[in-house]
């Protein structure tokens with residue numbers, strides 16, 4: 146009898162692990178391949194990304210305000226200059242007051258990598274890796290890999306080419322993608338844990354040497370790769386950042402491993 | 407002329423005196439000559455801004471700019487100066503940017519040192535060892551796209567003794583642009599990467615817009631004056647055949663270098679390169695600046711003007727003033743068309759006003775094919791003058807202008823098997839005015855066409871793929 150109970154319990158555990166229910170407001174993404182624009186070595190043209198959980202929406206001003214209330218050291222009047230530049234949360238009226246310049250449901254922006262990382266950790270998660278973020282963002286509404294959808298490509302490039310000087314939209318108002326995730330494109334840039342992994346040199350035309358692939362600039366892109374231009378722009382953007390930087394259109398969302406390892 | 411010695415003789419020692427904040431100017435203006443006889447430290451603050459501005463009448467484009475306009479602000483220093491350049495990336499911008507100045511001696515021309523995230527600033531210093539007129543541009547990935555969006559300008563490194571004085575100096579920079587919509591398709595037009603790769607420009611313009619140097623904004627001068635143009639070409643792709651219709655360049659500093667050629671009709675300006683041209687003006691009138699790769703001038707916007715006032719010189723030139731056929735809608739775009747638009751608003755639009763406005767618009771959009779006298783070219787472009795086909799059906803004529811015409815038609819008994827492109831980039835008023843003019847000229851007699859009628863056809867019919875809505 147004892148044995149049977151134990152056996153059943155085992156099955157239970159297995160089932161839970163298999164179809165592990167997503168935490169609230171997170172989607173299960175992957176597993177899937179990620180093809181970096183600049184593969185670290187020839188053998189790593191494709192990286193296998195394990196399944197993970199990703200916030201369905203970017204973190205909002207309201208959510209970040211709650212975090213700041215709980216963790217005074219991340220208030221804009223308390224934060225150390227090592228962890229954020231002087232624009233940190235500058236669109237809020239006060240240290241604990243969003244005010245008219247920051248809508249409750251807008252994604253929080255003007256946050257540094259340090260602050261984003263601390264937020265995710267306080268919520269039991271972490272920042273997504275670039276490979277994870279890119280895997281999630283490679284999907285359109287109907288398919289996990291939208292690289293052959295020109296309309297979707299066009300929409301992404303259109304966002305990159307619109308100036309940013311207008312109020313941000315609210316989170317979760319777009320159509321969720323294949324994984325059920327909102328706003329990966331068309332709302333903000335997002336921090337990733339390894340934001341400068343694919344460091345693009347400041348001069349994006351340099352060639353040769355060990356960094357050849359990474360520094361190859363547009364010259365190395367064939368016309369057939371033109372749908373990689375969006376990837377290119379994201380990598381250029383990320384590589385211009387430093388961990389203490391804050392930018393008006395740069396926010397984040399959190400990720401989590403499937404189960405505690 | 408002795409050899410200037412290039413960079414080997416360009417170092418005049420450490421900067422002297424107090425640092426000088428550089429005067430930067432928007433095109434077509436230039437900063438004044440430095441008038442200095444010693445090397446100084448010159449501080450340049452250049453701010454990158456991503457802005458929406460018109461590239462043509464009714465057509466907006468998101469430009470990425472050094473200083474708020476295309477081309478970027480003009481920088482003027484003296485050979486041997488030490489330049490401290492601050493690149494500020496405006497907080498509202500979406501993109502990181504940097505700057506590569508062709509005037510810099512050193513790898514990357516400054517690009518690596520100035521790669522800057524939105525809301526941040528970077529700085530680097532260089533000594534301007536070579537004199538000449540140099541292009542600067544952004545070199546952030548995707549480089550072609552940053553340049554295609556307008557990220558270029560000029561820096562002039564004066565020879566130590568300066569240039570001889572002239573009456574006017576102007577800054578003109580050409581660039582090619584690639585939009586998803588066709589030439590003059592209205593509205594905000596996104597960048598088209600595929601067209602850029604194919605080097606199939608939608609616009610080729612001076613100073614960032616079709617209209618930047620026409621009408622009120624034409625360059626100005628007087629008879630007897632000497633002009634110096636600082637010409638740049640940002641590209642990204644096309645080499646310019648720069649020419650001023652009715653003028654001969656007395657001197658051209660080819661490629662912006664030190665020596666000049668004399669008596670030049672057309673000078674090549676490479677993408678990422680420059681030229682300085684000088685000429686004395688003897689005869690008054692309107693001079694047309696073009697890229698003499700000429701379809702760019704009349705079909706893509708590479709056309710500017712210099713208006714010269716002064717005494718006629720019939721002994722030199724007896725000819726008539728601006729040739730309106732040549733200039734098409736640029737000659738007097740404003741008056742007739744503007745008047746019709748104004749009266750239209752006031753509800754007082756008459757057939758005569760429509761005809762007057764339609765005439766200018768016709769010269770600009772239809773006369774290339776159907777000819778200014780409406781008679782077309784037999785076998786190729788059907789006549790509009792006394793065309794039985796045109797006059798038979800008013801609704802159909804609206805449809806033809808909006809949606810184009812393809813396949814065989816018989817006009818006045820003669821068959822045509824050709825293609826007319828859709829002209830849907832024209833707005834309802836413009837089409838109504840053109841058709842009212844066409845249906846009441848060269849012996850044609852018909853009723854006026856109202857904007858409402860055009861609107862109705864626009865709503866009822868579909869545009870062919872690729873045409874403006």
Ligand SMILES: [Cu+2]
Nearest residue numbers: 503544546552
């Ligand atoms: Cu740029």
